[in-house]
Amino acid sequence: MTQIISGRDISTEIRAELREKVSVLKSDYGVTPGLATVLVGSDPASQMYVGMKNKAAQAMGIHSEQLTLETETSEEELLGAVEELNGNPEIHGILVQLPLPDHIDEARVIEAIDPSKDVDGFHPISVGRLATGSGDYFAPCTPAGVVEMLVRSGHDPAGKHVVVVGRSNIVGKPAAALLMRKAVGGNATVTIAHSRTKDLAAVTRTADILVVAMGRPEMITGDMVAEGSVVIDVGTNRVDDETREKGYRVCGDVLFDEVKVKAAAISPVPGGVGPMTITMLLANTVKSAGISVGSVV
Amino acid sequence: MTQIISGRDISTEIRAELREKVSVLKSDYGVTPGLATVLVGSDPASQMYVGMKNKAAQAMGIHSEQLTLETETSEEELLGAVEELNGNPEIHGILVQLPLPDHIDEARVIEAIDPSKDVDGFHPISVGRLATGSGDYFAPCTPAGVVEMLVRSGHDPAGKHVVVVGRSNIVGKPAAALLMRKAVGGNATVTIAHSRTKDLAAVTRTADILVVAMGRPEMITGDMVAEGSVVIDVGTNRVDDETREKGYRVCGDVLFDEVKVKAAAISPVPGGVGPMTITMLLANTVKSAGISVGSVV
Numbered sequence: 001m002t003q004i005i006s007g008r009d010i011s012t013e014i015r016a017e018l019r020e021k022v023s024v025l026k027s028d029y030g031v032t033p034g035l036a037t038v039l040v041g042s043d044p045a046s047q048m049y050v051g052m053k054n055k056a057a058q059a060m061g062i063h064s065e066q067l068t069l070e071t072e073t074s075e076e077e078l079l080g081a082v083e084e085l086n087g088n089p090e091i092h093g094i095l096v097q098l099p100l101p102d103h104i105d106e107a108r109v110i111e112a113i114d115p116s117k118d119v120d121g122f123h124p125i126s127v128g129r130l131a132t133g134s135g136d137y138f139a140p141c142t143p144a145g146v147v148e149m150l151v152r153s154g155h156d157p158a159g160k161h162v163v164v165v166g167r168s169n170i171v172g173k174p175a176a177a178l179l180m181r182k183a184v185g186g187n188a189t190v191t192i193a194h195s196r197t198k199d200l201a202a203v204t205r206t207a208d209i210l211v212v213a214m215g216r217p218e219m220i221t222g223d224m225v226a227e228g229s230v231v232i233d234v235g236t237n238r239v240d241d242e243t244r245e246k247g248y249r250v251c252g253d254v255l256f257d258e259v260k261v262k263a264a265a266i267s268p269v270p271g272g273v274g275p276m277t278i279t280m281l282l283a284n285t286v287k288s289a290g291i292s293v294g295s296v297v
Numbered sequence: 298m299t300q301i302i303s304g305r306d307i308s309t310e311i312r313a314e315l316r317e318k319v320s321v322l323k324s325d326y327g328v329t330p331g332l333a334t335v336l337v338g339s340d341p342a343s344q345m346y347v348g349m350k351n352k353a354a355q356a357m358g359i360h361s362e363q364l365t366l367e368t369e370t371s372e373e374e375l376l377g378a379v380e381e382l383n384g385n386p387e388i389h390g391i392l393v394q395l396p397l398p399d400h401i402d403e404a405r406v407i408e409a410i411d412p413s414k415d416v417d418g419f420h421p422i423s424v425g426r427l428a429t430g431s432g433d434y435f436a437p438c439t440p441a442g443v444v445e446m447l448v449r450s451g452h453d454p455a456g457k458h459v460v461v462v463g464r465s466n467i468v469g470k471p472a473a474a475l476l477m478r479k480a481v482g483g484n485a486t487v488t489i490a491h492s493r494t495k496d497l498a499a500v501t502r503t504a505d506i507l508v509v510a511m512g513r514p515e516m517i518t519g520d521m522v523a524e525g526s527v528v529i530d531v532g533t534n535r536v537d538d539e540t541r542e543k544g545y546r547v548c549g550d551v552l553f554d555e556v557k558v559k560a561a562a563i564s565p566v567p568g569g570v571g572p573m574t575i576t577m578l579l580a581n582t583v584k585s586a587g588i589s590v591g592s593v594v
Contacts, residue, residue: 107431124425125433131424131474132466135406159495167477177428177472180464180489189500190438191488192477198456203486206503 003265005232007145008038011275014283017059019059021286022061025295029154033289034063034091035119035281036207040078041071044295046097056278062285065092068147070095075104079112086114093119093285116291119284130177136291143175145276146211146232149267155209155230157188163207165220166251167194168179171213179211199226203260214251231259231266232295280288300562301560303527304449306444308572311445312357312579318583320340324590330586331360332390332416332578333382337375337401338368343394350392353575360387372401372515374411383411389589390416390582413588416581418471427474433588435581440472442573443508443529444482446564450507452527454485460504462493464551470512472548476508497521504569519555528556528563531570 024116025031035057039050050066057064067081076178078100085094094117099105110118115125121140131138139147150157162179166172172192179188193203195214201224204210213234225231235253252269260266267273322328332354336347347363354361365376375397377575382391391414397403411421411577418437426434436444447454450558463469469489476485490500492511498521509517510531522528532550549566557563564570587593 002422124422126425126430127428128421128424128426131428132421134466135421158491159493161495161500169431173428173474176489177470180470183465187493189488190488191486193486194477196456196484197486203458233501253398257537293387 001264002260003153003157004147004274005230005265005267006260007149007267007272007274007276009151009261010149011279013152015250016277016281018026018060018286020289025286025289026061029295031289031293032061032063032090033093033286034065034088035093035095035285036065036067036085036088036091038067038069038078038081038085038094038096039112040069041099041101043099046099049099050095053281055279057282057285060226060282060286062282063218065091068189073101074105075108075270077245078104078109082109082112086112086117091117093281095120095281117288119281119288121284122169127169127174130174130181131230132185133181138288139178139280140170141232141277141280141284142171142213142273143178144280144283145273146152146171146175146234147178148280149232149273149276150230153265155265157185157209160188160208161191161206162188162209162211162227163193163204164213165193165200166215166234167192168213175211175213194224214253216253217251218255220254221257222255222262225259225262227262228264229262231263232273233267233269234270236274237259244264298505299557299560299580300450302446302452302527302562302564302569304564304569304571304573307446307449307484308576311576312353312451315357315576315579315583317589322583322590323358326588326592327588328362328590329387329585331362331363331385332392332582333362333385333388335352335364335366335375335378335393336352337366337370337394338398338585343396347392349470350575350578354579357577357579357583363390368398368508370398370401372405375401375406379406379409379437383414388414389585390414392417393580414585416578416585418581419466424466424471426547427471427478428437430478432471434578435585436473436475437467438473438574438577438581439510439531439570441580442570443468443472443531444475445577446529446573447506447527448482450562452562454506457485457505458488458489458503459485460488460501461508461510461584462490462497462501462508463512463531464489464512464575472508472510480582481523486594489565497524501569511550513550514548515550515552517551517556519552520561522559524559525561526559528560529570530564533566533571556560 054064121138209230217237233252233254239250351361418435501521506527514534528547532552538546
């Protein structure tokens with residue numbers, strides 16, 4: 001029987017732990033973790049994501065604020081808003097929803113966030129500290145979720161060969177950094193494969209654990225994975241499907257039915273990595289609030 | 298015939314190019330690249346390294362200053378000295394020689410260096426920008442030297458499988474980051490192996506290009522490398538040898554005579570990566586001076 005690694009279930013488990021931590025922070029330290037989300041413009045997908053994040057935060061007892069700015073907002077105005085949140089003692093985590101409108105320099109905005117509130121983990125200081133393992137930092141939410149899924153489903157990556165397919169700054173590269181750390185969830189031998197990799201199948205077949213984050217629908221087929229391996233599918237793709245009411249279906253980067261037959265364990269899409277991303281954002285916000293009061297919960 | 302990749306020769310070639318760039322920066326932009334080295338204490342090895350760096354800079358027409366502080370120097374005094382160098386317009390590169398005395402927080406000192414002068418590439422912002430490929434940054438000198446050696450000896454890593462043995466912040470991890478970048482010298486499929494890797498030989502044998510930075514004398518033996526692979530040895534170890542006048546010999550992490558038989562190309566120790574480290578420090582300093590005047594040389 002192939003083990004199905006449910007991000008939904010693991011997420012529920014982590015959120016219960018977080019709720020507990022939030023109540024300890026409130027009762028013992030007098031602090032309520034605070035998350036600020038910043039949305040520029042009215043992209044429906046971004047609106048939905050930000051809404052989900054705030055709702056999830058509130059359900060956890062986290063104080064959450066959403067700042068919505070017009071598409072025409074200038075870079076300076078946005079930087080001013082970030083600056084204000086940096087200085088707001090009620091806010092422990094700042095999330096600027098990406099992508100930003102074209103006239104705004106995304107890198108400049110991300111670098112304006114106080115690293116001690118960078119719960120998205122995209123500030124170069126956060127990225128650098130994750131790479132070197134020094135100081136306090138927040139790991140990007142999606143790859144942090146992948147690691148949690150592995151550890152909590154009984155597949156500690158330590159000493160295993162993990163192949164990460166994809167080298168994005170949001171998933172692939174930080175996932176590799178987390179998996180090679182000298183820390184729980186790390187100590188793996190890590191290979192990063194990507195669009196320029198020759199004979200991808202030959203590489204993916206060497207994986208004890210395969211993490212796929214390419215954004216290509218169902219590209220990983222049964223012949224590309226080793227018998228008995230563990231497969232985490234980070235992809236979320238919409239593909240046309242006239243048999244569905246909506247005209248599309250959501251699938252991962254892994255051809256689930258084929259790969260499931262060979263894998264010892266596999267995460268589904270939806271219900272896999274997806275729910276973990278928001279959960280890790282909440283975890284980072286709670287961690288940040290904890291650090292701010294010197295708590296160790 | 299196995300190709301010997303001479304870091305000494307490639308270094309000479311790069312230094313000639315740098316001398317040319319320095320003279321263009323002086324004549325066309327009116328700027329002399331400036332390097333400041335900071336040495337705390339009187340460790341003989343550190344004294345020697347810093348001396349070599351200054352001498353090499355001067356031979357290139359680079360202005361160089363050495364600041365030597367007593368072992369007892371307080372962290373605040375050192376931070377003050379770094380602050381002064383940050384503000385000195387004649388200095389484009391600041392190198393604080395490591396290790397620092399125990400009473401000084403190394404991470405704090407490195408973070409005090411202006412990232413635009415961080416020619417050692419160890420500031421978390423530099424590490425983060427290297428990882429994400431955004432903004433200006435300086436790559437750490439030793440791994441940058443490894444990449445230069447590969448490219449200039451005709452072994453472009455693009456599309457190749459590179460195995461990096463060692464996950465230090467100084468060599469292994471930044472080497473992996475450079476080799477997977479979407480840039481010249483990058484685009485490789487990269488595996489990072491280390492002390493926790495199971496069956497290291499099985500991993501190293503899969504490498505088209507093997508980069509070894511473990512600090513273990515001659516640990517890579519002939520049976521651990523693939524026929525026709527390219528091997529770069531970053532190790533520099535002293536091992537006892539009574540047949541030598543000094544009582545020791547210097548060797549790499551690779552058992553040269555055995556591996557040479559199987560490899561298509563190999564870098565020796567000494568005369569391999571060693572000379573490249575200082576050369577890349579000079580290259581970073583010249584690059585920094587160029588950026589400061591908007592030059593593209």
